Amino acid sequence: MLTDRQLLILRAIVDDYIKTAQPVGSRTLSKRSDVTFSSATIRNEMADLEEMGLIEKPHTSAGRIPSELGYRFYVDHLIRPESISPQEAKALKSLFAHSVNENDRLIRHTADLLSELTHYTTLVLGPKEEGQRLHHLELIPLAEGRVVIVLVTETGHVEHKTLQLAEALSREAASRLMERLNQTLRGTPLSQLRLRLLEEIRRFRSEHSEQTTLLSKALDIVLTDQHEERPLIYLGGKANMFDQPEFQDVAKLRPVLELIEQQEALFDFLSPSLDNQILITIGSENNVDALKDCSVIRAHYSVDGVSLGTLALIGPKRMDYNRGINSIIHLLQAFQTELRKNNLD
C-alpha cells in the first residue's frame, strides 16, 4: 500500500505533468505549499514509486512522468469529483436553451459543446437504428422510374434513398402500396422491417396481381443496405488535437487524425458496450495502435434505461481527467434530458 505522503507526491506529479507537459523534478515539488518535506525525501519516495511502476523517467537526468499504470492509479483513486463551478453549471444549462428537435442535430450540437467545454476532440456514436420502430414509410415517384423512399421512425429519425426501377411506378400504385404498408408495418422494429416488408409486398402483389417484383427487389436491396449501415459518428473539435504539445510532431499526430476520419474503425473501437457509467482507457488500454498515446473517456447515454450510444472524449494520455470526467458527466445529464424530450412516444 501507498503511504499518504506517496499518494500526495504521486498526485502532485500527475497534476503537475498534466498542467505543464514537463517532467516533474523533486525540487519543483518541494517548493509546493502543500509539501513540507525536502527534495531529498521526495527523491526517496519517487524511487519507491518508480519501483512500483507508477512513474518513470524519460531519461536519467529528467524529472518523473506518470506511467500508464500511474495514470490508471490516479484515475481510479486520486481524482476528486470536483463539482462544476456555479457559473459553468449555469452556462451548461443555457447551452441547450433552445431545444433541438432532431436527434441528429442535437447529437452534433452536443459533440461541439463537449469539445468546447474540454478543449479536446469529441466523438459521439449515434443511436443504433435497428432498435427503432417504423413510424411512416413514403414512396415518392420521380420521373423515369426513379422512386424516392422515405422512412421515418417513431423518434423522428428520417432516412431516405432513391431507387431506379425498370418501369415507372404510377402515383396511384405507389400511394396504394404505401397506405397498405403503413397500415401493417407501423411500429415494426427496423431490424425486422426487411423481412416483414418483403412478405407484405408479396401478399400485396398476389392480392392485386400487380407488377411489383422489381419494386420489391429494389426495396430489398435498400433495406439490406440500411440494415448493415452503422450508426453515424459525429465529431467535435478536431482541431483541438493541434494544441496538444505531444502532437506537435506530424508522425504522432497523423495516425490519430487518420483514425478519427475512419468511421468504421472508430465504430469498432467505440461500440463495445460498457458496464460502468464512465469508462476511461489509457494509452495501450485502447487496444488500438493509433491511440497508444491517447486516452479516451467514454460514457453511454441512454433514455429510460435503454442504452442508445456513446459519448467520448479523446486527448493525450496527459489529459485533464478531472475536467474531462466532470464535463462529460454534466453534459451527459443535460444531453439525456434533451434527448428524452425528443423521444416521447
Next chain:
Amino acid sequence: MLTDRQLLILRAIVDDYIKTAQPVGSRTLSKRSDVTFSSATIRNEMADLEEMGLIEKPHTSAGRIPSELGYRFYVDHLIRPESISPQEAKALKSLFAHSVNENDRLIRHTADLLSELTHYTTLVLGPKEEGQRLHHLELIPLAEGRVVIVLVTETGHVEHKTLQLAEALSREAASRLMERLNQTLRGTPLSQLRLRLLEEIRRFRSEHSEQTTLLSKALDIVLTDQHEERPLIYLGGKANMFDQPEFQDVAKLRPVLELIEQQEALFDFLSPSLDNQILITIGSENNVDALKDCSVIRAHYSVDGVSLGTLALIGPKRMDYNRGINSIIHLLQAFQTELRKNNLD
C-alpha cells in the same frame, strides 16, 4: 520573350521540383538527356530566368525552385494536356460502373475517386438548392405535436426537418393541407418556396378556418433556415495532406487542415463562379492566408448548361498540375454524365 532554351530549362526545373521537392541545380539539369548544353550555360540562363522572377533560390548555394510566377507561367504555357493512359481511361469508366442514384452519394463518391486518382485532397461543392424545384412535400405528424416535414426536389434531393408545434396536428389535417400544398406548389423553385408557401397556407386557413397559424410560423422558420443553408461541401482524401513533404511541419499543416474543416470558409472560397472551364490558383492567388502554400485546381460541373457546383483539388504549390488537370477533366466528364442520368425531368 523567352527563348526555346529558356522554356526548356524552366519546364525542366518545374518538372523536376514537382517530382523531387528538392531545389534543382544546374549540374543536375545538365545531366538530363534532353539537355545538350553545359551547366555553365544553364547557370547563365537561370540567372536570366531569376531576373524575370520565374525562379528563385531558397538561399545562395541552393538550386533553383519555381516562384509563384514560375508556376503560373508553367501552368499557362508549358503544360501539355497529356492524354490519359488507356488503362487509366478504362479504370475511370469502370469507376462509375454501377450507377449511384442519389446525387448526394454520387458527389461523395466522386470526391473520393478524385482524391484516389490524384493523391490530393479534394473538395466538392454541392449544387445550390435554391434553383431546384419542389417535387413533393410531406408532413408526417409524430407524437406530442412534433411534425416531420419532408421535401423532395425534382432531382430527387431530400431535405427534412422536425418541428415542434404547440398542439398536435391531426393526421387528417396534415394530409389535407399537404395535398393542397402539393397541388399548388409542385414545380416551385426553392428560392420562391417560402413566400408562396406562406401565402398558400394563409389562403388554406381562410378557406377552412383551421388553426394553422403555428404551423405556418413553424414552416416559415424551417424554410428560412433552409434558404440560408449553404450547399454542402464534400471532402475526399484529407489524409493525403500528410504525405506532402511541405506539410511535415505541423505549423504548415494546421492552417490548411483547419480551413478544410470549416464549411463556411470553404464555401466563401469556392463559391465565386468561374468563367473558364478550369481555374487554377497558386499560393497567394488564393487570397486566403491558410492556403498561401497551396494550389487549387477548380472546375465547374454543370448539366445541360446549368452550372451546379464546383469540383476542386487542393495540394501544395508544388503539385502535379499536369496530372491534376487531366484527372479533373476526365473525372468531370464521367461525373457529369452520371449526374445527367439522375437529373432527367
Next chain:
DNA sequence: TGTTAGCACTCACTTTTAACGAGTGCTAAT
C-alpha cells in the same frame, strides 16, 4: 528510524567550431 544536506554523476540540450559539398557567379579561353 526517518529526514535532510551535500556531492558526484548523468544526460538531454545548447552552443561552438570545423569540415563538407552542392551550387553559384564571374572570368577568361574557345
Next chain:
DNA sequence: ATTAGCACTCGTTAAAAGTGAGTGCTAACA
C-alpha cells in the same frame, strides 16, 4: 555564344564543449 575553371557562399552535418536540471547515494542529524 559557349564552356571550362575557380573562388566563394551557405546550408547541412558532425563532433566537441559547456550548461544545468535532476538523480542516487552517503553521511550526518533529530
